[in-house]
Amino acid sequence: MLELKKQGLVRSVGVSNFNIHHLEGLRNAGLPTPSVNQIELHPWLQPREIIDYCKKYNITVMGYSPLVKSKMLKNQQICDLAKRYNKTTAQIVIRWSVQHGYITIPKSSKPNRIKENMQVFDWTLSEDDMDYLDQNNVEEIRCAWDAINSEWHG
Numbered sequence: 001m002l003e004l005k006k007q008g009l010v011r012s013v014g015v016s017n018f019n020i021h022h023l024e025g026l027r028n029a030g031l032p033t034p035s036v037n038q039i040e041l042h043p044w045l046q047p048r049e050i051i052d053y054c055k056k057y058n059i060t061v062m063g064y065s066p067l068v069k070s071k072m073l074k075n076q077q078i079c080d081l082a083k084r085y086n087k088t089t090a091q092i093v094i095r096w097s098v099q100h101g102y103i104t105i106p107k108s109s110k111p112n113r114i115k116e117n118m119q120v121f122d123w124t125l126s127e128d129d130m131d132y133l134d135q136n137n138v139e140e141i142r143c144a145w146d147a148i149n150s151e152w153h154g
Helices: 002-006 020-028 048-056 076-085 089-099 111-118 127-138
Strands: 014-016 036-040 060-064 103-105
Touching: 014 020, 020 048, 036 048, 048 060, 076 089, 076 127, 089 103, 089 111, 089 127
Parallel strands: 014 036, 036 060, 060 103
Antiparallel strands: none
16 A cells, blocks of 8 residues: 555555554554554543544544444434434434544445435534533443453444
8 A cells, every 4th residue: 555655556554453552663663654444433432542642643533433323323312313403313422423523434224324324514522511421431331352351342
């Protein structure tokens, strides 16, 4: 990929599931800083150290599995917010990610859900509700690869 970037065939190169030691390894090897680091990211998994590192070095954070494979969309806290905002639970979780400035990539094969997932840009969650959702990080619910412990959570 770096060769393609040198040739001008791609503008930027990103990485996936890189932790700080991986990113530091790139820096120490004199390799270019990636433009993006794609990590599992949602209210129940907020790897703040990685996020802070990425911000420090201007690496855009892209969050996959923002809907936690629907595992948490019936969570009472999310349901209450969805009702209050007259939105779907998925929209609440996606909006949380967008409002934090993360690129978020929800997955759905249903056209109506894809459309709903895109309807998160004309409203905002209150600061109190963002803080409320930020407190979910205590449980660390995973639904994909755990690069730190080299474990799959599916």
